[in-house]
Amino acid sequence: MNTLIAITGLGIFCLLFEILNLRKAIIPITILGLIGVLALNFYEFGTEQSYYNNMVAVSKFSTAFSSLFIVLTIFLVALSHNFYQNHPTKISDYVAIKVFLLAGAVAMVSFGNLAMFFLGIEILSIALYVLAASDRLNIKSNEAGMKYFLMGSFASGIILFGICLIYGAMGSFDISEIHESALSAELPIWFPIGLILMIIGMLFKVAAVPFHFWAPDVYEGSPALTTALMSTLAKVVAIATLFKLISGMNVISSLENQDLLHTFEVIVVIISIASMSVGNIMALRQVNVKRMLAFSGISHAGFMLMTLLTVSASAGVLLYYTAAYALSGIAAFSVILYVCRDQDNEDITNFHGLGKTNPLLAAILTASLLSMAGIPIFSGFFAKLFLFNQTIQAGYIGLVIVAVINSIISVGYYFKLIIAMYSKEPNQERTGRPFLIYAAAVVSIALNIILGLFPSLVLDLLQ
């Protein structure tokens, strides 16, 4: 709760900087502020408390994921400095929106009441719509913002409808009350229907097949930094919230009572297989790196959805997977931001010869792609290992084999980029070594490798 208040306060501060004419100091101060919030959040870790009639419920789950979101936001704010160099007058808006977005994200994982959950979703989504369209004079960015807004508000509507039905069935918005009454033997049919609607809305936010159609266009059209935010922070938030909804409302036991569990599992398996396969196969054909990472994100969503099959045991695995995925995403996008700063597109040709002109950045991008592909010693490998281990334990060996085949396919497109960097001749001069981009790339990949060497650090947090 304190975290949430502190973040909101920080966001208002960011706006005040504009008035006080302190634009130059905004990024360092915001980063420091976020580090302070992170410390505060660590301090809260382990306490179980609820505030305001259980509107906000702080738990290990919420604090652990909030920490991850804060870390990701620190990276994204650090990257803002160079990205918005040409728009010095608007920087405080951009940074403030990111901080408010973080507030929405934290609200989404620490809700104790479905109203709070919806508030969080809307804060996050509206901030994202604005950021997607933030390159005001670029028609593609406008298109992306519009598309995302239309599709996103539609999904929000579906979620809201789902919440209403659940309220109708349960007579409460409160998660702990729903948790208890979900076990009663006679539940109106509205409960599972509302649940389905909410899950559909969340799958849209996660960009899982078949609700993924917005993702490639929006990712490609949005400014690169916004794409970085969507594919790391926003995706991780959505999947964590979906997980919390399912575990918080006691969905699994409730469905078991109504003999619907099997159907639910079949649906999860199908969606997860479809997301992995469609994401990977489509990614193979892309030449735009942002679009490619959009599809790769869809396939990773498929992997992360596998945790819904073992909700009671896999919170730690999900935290680990999301951390590994998001950190490698941040590292990859830092390099993309650097390489494509003066380009009007993000095609693979821009990356030709990066291994010769900027060996360090090329190595970092390689490492992050290897992590996403699931090669040891990077944390992406352990994320997949723990996920597969959990899933095989639950008896879904077929699903794991499909996932393994998908991992092999994914190597095809990740390596396309690596090959472009190392075996093609450079086609442009790359000058300047912007400190913050380098720092974000190095720190995020270092964190990724540390997670790989000591997985227990994160994995055991939620046990």
Place this chain on the structure above:
Amino acid sequence: MNVSTILIILLIGAFATYFSGDKLASKVALLFSLVALGCSIVLLNNYSTGENISVINSWITQPKISFALNADGLGLAMVLLTAALTPIIIFSSFGNEYKNAKAFYGLILFMSFAMTGTFLASDGLLYYIFWELALIPIYFIALIWGNGDAEERRKAVVKFFIYTLAGSLFMLTAFIYLYQKAGSFLIEDLYKLDLSACEQLWIFLAFFLAYAIKIPIIPFHTWQANVYQKAPTVGTMLLSGIMLKMGLYSVIRWQLPIAPLAAKEYMDIFIVLGIAGVIYGSIVALRQKDLKKLLAYSSLAHVGLIAAGSYTLTLDGLRGAVMQMIAHGFVVVGLFFAAEVIFRRFETREIEAMGGIRTQSPKFTSMFLILVLASVALPSTFNFVGEFTVLYSLSQVNIWFAILGGTTIILGAYYMLRMFQHVMLGETNSKTFADVTLNEGISFAVIIAVLLFFGFYPKPITDLITPSLETILQVINKN
């Protein structure tokens, strides 16, 4: 001192090489690889005096994964092979200039680190991590420093990477499945498992996919010849000399003892696949015009025989296989080095364009001849000991296997000697062939000395490996 010391030396060496700059890189790499060799000899000595040089530390609590390195005779033999070949390979590259040498030599040491780890790891997951780690450096070595048309090379290397990764991911799935049964990845616990025949078959096949691609066994060999040809010679040596031994070693260490029932049940099929590789490799080698490709196919033939030997599940088969692994490692490095020596002077790998070297450089000719003869398993070379033991074990299973496998010697002699004739003999070549330099001579001399010494006196190696092979056989025959 325990076995992790070698790994630490090699890992530090890899980074030290990278940071020492392009000029010093090769020397720093050589230094560290020699230190690692020295260290492994000391460890061998400690091992033979009965000291415990294994390591076991817990690493990840849930799932339970430990950092466990176990050195028995078999593992140590393979570590020694790696430790001895790495300095030879690095030293043999001294005649070449590489762009960005610091990264090149750093990657070689890193690969040596990962391969040593593979031979030592006794926790399934740790083993898998090392196994995969070894793939990354060779991918970059072949991609960046390889030769030939860039586009073709890219295709060959990517195919190789995806193939091997595909195989190993199925192995990973098998390991996870085994973990569910045993609750641990430690090899002792996996050995103790009591799996049904059906489970064993699937696990055997998952492992087989990984190893058959790496070794390679027919029909998973299609990546091999192209990658051997396109990779720089150092990469080819690493691949053929050490890396494919990872696959053969793993068959003996992991696949056979974990799924013995399947290994017994389908023994014939896998022996036949191995022997098919022998015949196919030999026949295709006959038709090759490129020297490196010819050597690649001859390598395919030899490893096919080694694989067939391991799948006989007899002590002789396993022992012969391990000895032949070591012998083949040395001889194939020597042969690829000879190809490189010729390439340095003639700038070609086409067999047609060579010939008439004997009159210009008798020294090189005689060294090359010894290597060729060793490769066709002439008595008094180490390869003879290995190959003969393997053939003997095949004859115990079925005499026809031995007869068919024996064609490796006949066909091998045919294509190798024919190659020798075309490359070395004949009219004096119009291009001048400078005599071998001192550096090149040293590399050859070391390899030949090893092959001849153990050819006459293989006892140290048999003594080293036999006890651990017997233990493995006990596990295989426990029920």
